[in-house]
Amino acid sequence: MNRQKGMSSLMLVLLMLVLGSLMLQGISIQHQARLSQASLEKQAIQDSMDAESLLEWGRVFAWPLSPVLQCQTLPGFAGRVCLRFFADGTALLIANCRDQTRWQTASVNDNSLHVDRNGWSDFCPRKEASQCQNP
Numbered sequence: 001m002n003r004q005k006g007m008s009s010l011m012l013v014l015l016m017l018v019l020g021s022l023m024l025q026g027i028s029i030q031h032q033a034r035l036s037q038a039s040l041e042k043q044a045i046q047d048s049m050d051a052e053s054l055l056e057w058g059r060v061f062a063w064p065l066s067p068v069l070q071c072q073t074l075p076g077f078a079g080r081v082c083l084r085f086f087a088d089g090t091a092l093l094i095a096n097c098r099d100q101t102r103w104q105t106a107s108v109n110d111n112s113l114h115v116d117r118n119g120w121s122d123f124c125p126r127k128e129a130s131q132c133q134n135p
Contacts, residue, residue, distance in 0.1 A: 101122070
């Protein structure tokens with residue numbers, strides 16, 4: 001009888017060990033998933049900040065007023081900023097960094113570029129989406 005009590009105690013200890021191991025494994029999987037999500041969110045925030053920085057740099061850059069699409073890159077940034085002129089005298093600054101894009105409308109008056117004071121937009125301000133694409 002004593003031997004049976006010892007075996008049942010041993011089985012109980014082993015069962016608790018297996019259950020604890022399974023719980024730790026589940027927690028580890030959840031931790032890895034959350035860590036991966038946090039890393040993706042961090043990269044998206046960094047790309048968003050870089051796109052806004054590129055757009056701000058494009059606002060103060062001395063762009064030539066030629067009626068073509070012009071693009072510039074800034075050292076230290078993964079994206080670029082482009083200026084696209086339209087026939088109606090308006091222009092569009094397009095800054096993108098990986099999946100993040102920002103737009104800023106502008107106009108050409110008195111042979112100079114005037115950026116609108118309304119600020120940037122995170123959606124295409126033109127009717128045709130193709131006009132908002134960076135080449």
